[in-house]
Amino acid sequence: MKDFGGKVLFLDRSDINTDEIIPAKYLTEISKEALKQHMLEDLKLEGFEPDAPAVRDARVIVTRSNFGCGSSREHAPWVFEVNDINVVIASSFARIFRQNMFNCGMLAIELSEADIDSLFGHAGGDASVSVDFKKNSLTISSEKGSRTLAYRISEFDKALVEAGGWVGFADAKY
Amino acid sequence: MGMTLSEKIFRSHLKDEPFPGTKVLDIDVVMCHEITTPIAVNDLVSRGKDRVFNPEKIKVVIDHVTPAKDTKTALQGKILRDWARRQGIKDFFDIGRNGVCHAIFPEKGFIRPGYTVIMGDSHTCTHGAFGAFAAGVGTTDLEVGILKGVCAFREPRTIRIDINGALPDGVYAKDVILRIIKELTVKGATDCVIEFHGDVVKNMSMESRMTLCNMAIEAGGTSGVCMPDEVTVDYLWPFISAEYKDKAAAVEDFRKWWSDDDCRYERRLSLDVTGMEPQVTYGFKPDEVKGVTEMAGTPVDQVYIGSCTNGRIEDLRVAAAYLKGRTISPLVRGVLSPATPKIFRQADDEGLIRIFMDAGFCVTNPTCGACLGMSNGVIAPGEVCASTTNRNFNGRMGKGGMVHLMSPAVAAVTAIEGKIADPRKYGKGGAV
Numbered sequence: 001m002k003d004f005g006g007k008v009l010f011l012d013r014s015d016i017n018t019d020e021i022i023p024a025k026y027l028t029e030i031s032k033e034a035l036k037q038h039m040l041e042d043l044k045l046e047g048f049e050p051d052a053p054a055v056r057d058a059r060v061i062v063t064r065s066n067f068g069c070g071s072s073r074e075h076a077p078w079v080f081e082v083n084d085i086n087v088v089i090a091s092s093f094a095r096i097f098r099q100n101m102f103n104c105g106m107l108a109i110e111l112s113e114a115d116i117d118s119l120f121g122h123a124g125g126d127a128s129v130s131v132d133f134k135k136n137s138l139t140i141s142s143e144k145g146s147r148t149l150a151y152r153i154s155e156f157d158k159a160l161v162e163a164g165g166w167v168g169f170a171d172a173k174y
Numbered sequence: 175m176g177m178t179l180s181e182k183i184f185r186s187h188l189k190d191e192p193f194p195g196t197k198v199l200d201i202d203v204v205m206c207h208e209i210t211t212p213i214a215v216n217d218l219v220s221r222g223k224d225r226v227f228n229p230e231k232i233k234v235v236i237d238h239v240t241p242a243k244d245t246k247t248a249l250q251g252k253i254l255r256d257w258a259r260r261q262g263i264k265d266f267f268d269i270g271r272n273g274v275c276h277a278i279f280p281e282k283g284f285i286r287p288g289y290t291v292i293m294g295d296s297h298t299c300t301h302g303a304f305g306a307f308a309a310g311v312g313t314t315d316l317e318v319g320i321l322k323g324v325c326a327f328r329e330p331r332t333i334r335i336d337i338n339g340a341l342p343d344g345v346y347a348k349d350v351i352l353r354i355i356k357e358l359t360v361k362g363a364t365d366c367v368i369e370f371h372g373d374v375v376k377n378m379s380m381e382s383r384m385t386l387c388n389m390a391i392e393a394g395g396t397s398g399v400c401m402p403d404e405v406t407v408d409y410l411w412p413f414i415s416a417e418y419k420d421k422a423a424a425v426e427d428f429r430k431w432w433s434d435d436d437c438r439y440e441r442r443l444s445l446d447v448t449g450m451e452p453q454v455t456y457g458f459k460p461d462e463v464k465g466v467t468e469m470a471g472t473p474v475d476q477v478y479i480g481s482c483t484n485g486r487i488e489d490l491r492v493a494a495a496y497l498k499g500r501t502i503s504p505l506v507r508g509v510l511s512p513a514t515p516k517i518f519r520q521a522d523d524e525g526l527i528r529i530f531m532d533a534g535f536c537v538t539n540p541t542c543g544a545c546l547g548m549s550n551g552v553i554a555p556g557e558v559c560a561s562t563t564n565r566n567f568n569g570r571m572g573k574g575g576m577v578h579l580m581s582p583a584v585a586a587v588t589a590i591e592g593k594i595a596d597p598r599k600y601g602k603g604g605a606v
């Protein structure tokens with residue numbers, strides 16, 4: 001299993017699409033590593049600097065609704081993966097992006113809007129999240145304190161994470 | 175309780191239910207292009223599993239960047255080409271015979287009512303126009319599809335949209351779907367299939383139905399779907415005539431896929447298109463849509479006609495009707511990419527290519543082209559493109575550029591005027 005947890009990058013916007021996560025012009029790459037420098041390059045978000053240390057050090061993304069909409073490109077989860085971001089927490093995901101995350105053995109965690117609001121309450125300073133994969137819960141901590149939240153995950157998604165992704169799971173079973 | 179079309183397809187293709195709510199389906203067609211497939215192929219090779227489940231059920235095209243523009247895209251093409259040859263995949267479409275995936279595969283008769291279809295491309299929803307369950311997937315799903323012929327889904331819920339009324343002159347399928355996306359929002363159909371019903375849909379050609387279904391994903395939808403009927407059978411007849419004694423028998427057979435009257439819908443909407451205006455997007459999301467009157471006068475630098483949404487023969491006919499005997503504004507670059515070689519040839523035979531060229535359009539080979547800003551037709555920062563494509567995301571057609579989505583009719587008159595314009599003032603089909 002991958003490492004789940006670490007410093008949080010807060011992206012306070014809904015409907016962030018996969019063109020913003022990794023622009024189409026980099027889809028000519030045939031290795032995941034080559035994507036690394038271009039994460040979130042076209043993100044439309046006031047004050048966001050893709051090269052800022054807070055972005056480079058992030059291990060977890062916390063964002064709003066419909067994250068990962070648009071193109072089916074798995075390059076979106078891959079660019080997170082090669083930057084050691086294996087967890088995205090949002091109030092909702094686009095279907096293909098969400099499936100791609102689990103297919104890569106990564107975690108796309110859905111929380112209620114109220115829970116997402118409470119996570120955003122930790123934005124502004126250094127916040128980090130740790131995930132207890134067995135217990136289906138996560139804890140956010142910052143100078144503002146810490147809070148543990150339960151999340152729901154389907155048995156299938158859990159099995160994909162444990163199998164390290166869909167290829168391993170499907171190959172063993174079908 | 176009856177079933178929806180998608181539920182029927184799920185039931186007939188169910189291979190396994192490893193966990194409650196997770197359905198693993200047998201896949202009838204796995205489609206591949208050169209952007210998302212090479213990494214899957216490389217991964218299969220590195221796992222020592224360089225095999226395909228069935229070469230007949232895999233369809234391959236090079237369409238996004240063709241001819242190759244540099245070493246990297248040449249390599250993507252090469253990986254796909256070598257793989258198709260190695261695996262004995264006969265339905266492989268390379269330069270000279272290639273076109274936009276969601277236009278060329280239906281044209282070849284690969285999609286049938288009741289089929290399950292996946293592709294590493296979000297606009298795979300287009301093929302639902304034939305009454306199929308067709309869903310875009312990522313590279314990992316594609317890889318497993320190639321290797322095993324299966325894909326896992328949560329069973330989608332269904333949103334039914336009834337489209338009735340009389341489509342006004344100058345208003346087309348593209349306007350209808352933009353209007354619907356505005357209503358549903360970019361996430362309104364997430365994890366849902368959108369079923370299109372009503373007289374307007376019944377009277378639409380397969381081309382127009384594909385335009386409708388193509389943009390289901392822009393509302394988050396897994397697929398767009400139309401009930402397969404006489405129009406579907408007419409389109410598919412060259413490919414299915416050996417299987418049925420006559421067209422009526424095919425229509426009757428395809429009816430088994432129709433959603434039952436007593437099926438369960440997640441949500442029902444109805445849209446009366448009578449008096450509807452042509453629709454245009456104004457922002458960076460496809461649900462940011464306004465009537466053309468509000469958008470008219472916005473200056474543009476480029477007009478792009480093409481793509482899996484609106485690069486089909488019907489679209490070229492519509493645009494050409496407005497362009498005939500007219501020239502485009504000297505301030506505008508007009509680019510046309512017919513979606514397939516067949517469409518290109520047909521447009522040539524009908525004299526449409528000449529109309530576009532006389533008007534001042536550049537005509538490219540069949541390709542995705544400007545649609546995704548990674549090959550030709552990229553716009554500069556600060557530039558604006560009026561486009562018949564399906565996405566207006568920030569940076570989609572070039573960093574710092576702006577894209578307004580619209581029908582081929584609006585695009586054509588916009589090219590003439592150099593600013594967003596209303597096709598209705600040009601009379602019926604541009605015949606003023």
Ligand code: SF4
Nearest residue numbers: 297481482542545546
């Ligand atoms: S035309 Fe555009 S939207 Fe359609 S498949 Fe090509 S890149 Fe994708």
